[in-house]
Amino acid sequence: MSIAVPKESHAERPVPAATGGRRLWRWEILLLLVVAAVFGFNAWASPYFLDPWTLSDLTFNFTEKAIVALPMALLIIAREIDISVAGIIALASVVMGLVAGAGFGTGAIVAAGCLTGLAAGAVNGALVTTFRVPAIVATIGTMSLFRGVAYAVLGDQALRDYPDSFAFFGQGYAWGLISFEMVVFAVLAMLTGVVLHVTVIGRRIKAIGSNPTAAFFSGIRVDRYRFWLFALVGLASGIASILLTSRLGSTRPSIAVGWELEIITMVILGGVSILGGVGSIAGVVLAALLIGLVTFGLGLLNVPGIVMSIVTGGLLIGVIALPILARRLTARGERP
Amino acid sequence: MTLPTINRDIGLGLLTVLLLAVVALFFPAFVTPRGLAEVIDDTGILILLALGQMLVLLTRSVDLSVAANLALTGMLVALLNASYPGVGVLPVLLLAPVIGAGLGAFNGVLVWRLGIPSIVVTLGTLSIYRGLVFVVSGGAWVNSNQMSPAFLDTVRMPMLGLSVLSWMAIAGVVLASLFLSRTTAGRNLYAAGDNPSAAAYAGIDVGRSQFLAFTLSGAIAGLCGYLWISRFAVAYTDVAQGFELQVIAACVIGGVSIAGGVGTVAGVVLGALFLGIIKNALPLMGVSPFWQMAISGLVITIAVILNARSDRAPPRRILEEAAA
Numbered sequence: 001m002s003i004a005v006p007k008e009s010h011a012e013r014p015v016p017a018a019t020g021g022r023r024l025w026r027w028e029i030l031l032l033l034v035v036a037a038v039f040g041f042n043a044w045a046s047p048y049f050l051d052p053w054t055l056s057d058l059t060f061n062f063t064e065k066a067i068v069a070l071p072m073a074l075l076i077i078a079r080e081i082d083i084s085v086a087g088i089i090a091l092a093s094v095v096m097g098l099v100a101g102a103g104f105g106t107g108a109i110v111a112a113g114c115l116t117g118l119a120a121g122a123v124n125g126a127l128v129t130t131f132r133v134p135a136i137v138a139t140i141g142t143m144s145l146f147r148g149v150a151y152a153v154l155g156d157q158a159l160r161d162y163p164d165s166f167a168f169f170g171q172g173y174a175w176g177l178i179s180f181e182m183v184v185f186a187v188l189a190m191l192t193g194v195v196l197h198v199t200v201i202g203r204r205i206k207a208i209g210s211n212p213t214a215a216f217f218s219g220i221r222v223d224r225y226r227f228w229l230f231a232l233v234g235l236a237s238g239i240a241s242i243l244l245t246s247r248l249g250s251t252r253p254s255i256a257v258g259w260e261l262e263i264i265t266m267v268i269l270g271g272v273s274i275l276g277g278v279g280s281i282a283g284v285v286l287a288a289l290l291i292g293l294v295t296f297g298l299g300l301l302n303v304p305g306i307v308m309s310i311v312t313g314g315l316l317i318g319v320i321a322l323p324i325l326a327r328r329l330t331a332r333g334e335r336p
Numbered sequence: 337m338t339l340p341t342i343n344r345d346i347g348l349g350l351l352t353v354l355l356l357a358v359v360a361l362f363f364p365a366f367v368t369p370r371g372l373a374e375v376i377d378d379t380g381i382l383i384l385l386a387l388g389q390m391l392v393l394l395t396r397s398v399d400l401s402v403a404a405n406l407a408l409t410g411m412l413v414a415l416l417n418a419s420y421p422g423v424g425v426l427p428v429l430l431l432a433p434v435i436g437a438g439l440g441a442f443n444g445v446l447v448w449r450l451g452i453p454s455i456v457v458t459l460g461t462l463s464i465y466r467g468l469v470f471v472v473s474g475g476a477w478v479n480s481n482q483m484s485p486a487f488l489d490t491v492r493m494p495m496l497g498l499s500v501l502s503w504m505a506i507a508g509v510v511l512a513s514l515f516l517s518r519t520t521a522g523r524n525l526y527a528a529g530d531n532p533s534a535a536a537y538a539g540i541d542v543g544r545s546q547f548l549a550f551t552l553s554g555a556i557a558g559l560c561g562y563l564w565i566s567r568f569a570v571a572y573t574d575v576a577q578g579f580e581l582q583v584i585a586a587c588v589i590g591g592v593s594i595a596g597g598v599g600t601v602a603g604v605v606l607g608a609l610f611l612g613i614i615k616n617a618l619p620l621m622g623v624s625p626f627w628q629m630a631i632s633g634l635v636i637t638i639a640v641i642l643n644a645r646s647d648r649a650p651p652r653r654i655l656e657e658a659a660a
């Protein structure tokens with residue numbers, strides 16, 4: 001299934017796609033330097049930035065997306081992709097709103113969010129493994145489907161019958177200035193990191209992404225892994241939906257529009273190869289932090305959100321393109 | 337262009353006719369020449385964009401930036417028209433594809449020269465182009481009263497029973513089929529996507545073919561930018577938001593393989609018309625606009641399941657375009 005790449009035109013792969021641990025490590029150091037630079041710039045540009053509460057608020061800016069980015073990284077490492085995540089968030093939020101409207105308590109609302117996410121992810125997984133639809137195509141369809149159901153149910157209405165105790169998930173603090181959202185993200189990041197980098201499961205996910213055929217013939221149940229990865233991404237979207245809905249305190253069908261692109265940007269910026277097989281959770285966490293810092297810093301400077309998307313897009317292309325250009329230039333210089 | 341693809345086109349054609357028949361059963365007005373002309377007019381932009389997207393998909397790449405390109409080019413020509421109404425329509429008709437081609441070529445260069453996977457490149461430029469719409473317009477709308485009558489009316493002018501927009505879509509279909517079947521550059525797109533290694537050994541520059549596909553797709557998106565703004569008579573930042581996914585859906589329903597090398601013009605046109613008929617028929621049936629997204633999502637999902645079943649033979653190759 002793997003294609004031999006013609007030497008004439010495409011010998012060079014982008015840096016984050018480079019194989020081997022050493023390269024990847026360098027990638028994370030590069031990210032860390034960029035993060036430090038942006039942090040320094042923010043502190044210099046806005047007098048309000050270095051306030052502890054500001055820094056605490058900053059975490060709300062990326063944790064929800066980053067929670068989906070973690071399993072998305074695993075999925076992309078396994079050479080699949082899920083474009084429907086924002087649709088899942090909307091669908092899960094609508095289900096939670098309906099459950100809350102029916103008078104159920106916070107526990108039931110949270111369970112509804114998780115289960116809706118899991119079920120939606122399982123639909124994607126089934127489309128890809130049972131019906132053999134390419135992931136990008138399948139999830140384009142389900143993206144419209146999930147969000148479409150949210151619109152069909154809500155129309156131009158909003159759901160906001162959430163009990164007061166539900167507000168804790170998106171607005172509460174676990175300890176001092178550390179938000180509950182941040183704790184959820186940190187725990188999930190550590191879990192995902194351990195699964196990917198320490199366990200057999202992680203090795204197998206990388207093996208599937210490197211060469212699905214070889215992985216299949218070496219006894220890995222490729223489709224089972226794919227299915228559960230999709231389900232996991234769905235579950236994470238459900239969790240993100242709980243946090244986001246709780247933070248906003250209401251559900252509209254347009255909730256989290258466009259998040260799929262930001263989430264995938266986090267993963268790719270984190271050094272995960274879109275070709276599969278390569279990536280690290282540390283990179284994804286750094287990329288999430290970077291995007292959070294950039295958008296929050298620009299927000300402090302009153303830059304509108306849509307202009308920030310220029311920066312995010314430029315960051316994605318620039319951070320990948322610049323090392324390639326730099327390597328070309330140095331290679332040219334070394335030539336006699 | 338092998339036998340199975342032709343069969344699938346016929347299958348999709350029959351399905352489209354069946355869909356029309358069902359709609360006609362309840363709403364005879366829908367299938368009158370006038371009703372059908374409206375459907376074609378409404379689907380023209382989708383057909384053109386899907387043709388451009390097909391060129392890119394054939395080379396095992398994907399262009400997610402078409403809708404953002406459309407919005408940016410549309411806003412630029414709208415601003416031009418608002419500031420210099422005397423310029424006329426012809427310069428706009430030339431300028432829009434040129435701006436679009438430039439934006440598309442930027443994607444193409446990054447894919448060709450730097451070897452960055454197209455999904456990454458166009459995900460990035462999607463954000464950049466969309467953000468630039470806001471920057472160039474300052475977030476303001478360009479309304480119909482700021483645009484010159486010629487700028488607005490040319491696209492909607494009726495000619496031999498169809499609008500100019502419809503004729504442009506038809507011209508696009510003819511040009512695309514001539515390009516893909518009669519020119520070397522067009523045939524190379526199939527070769528480059530079907531088997532990049534073999535294409536390279538046959539002397540085809542795969543990267544250059546991709547660059548060409550992105551540039552053409554961009555040019556079409558730019559032209560559609562003008563068509564869209566003029567047809568809906570308003571330009572703002574969120575124009576055609578998310579439309580790129582409908583464009584890709586039209587291609588996929590039309591039998592274009594996301595893995596490259598497979599696709600026909602007839603299939604793409606039918607795929608776009610299929611979506612267009614559904615979109616136009618639903619309001620007639622009294623379906624609430626809020627249900628339309630869910631229904632078209634369901635239709636797209638079912639269509640891709642059927643499609644995947646009909647070409648089960650080759651192994652799935654999701655995202656392998658990126659290897660090129």
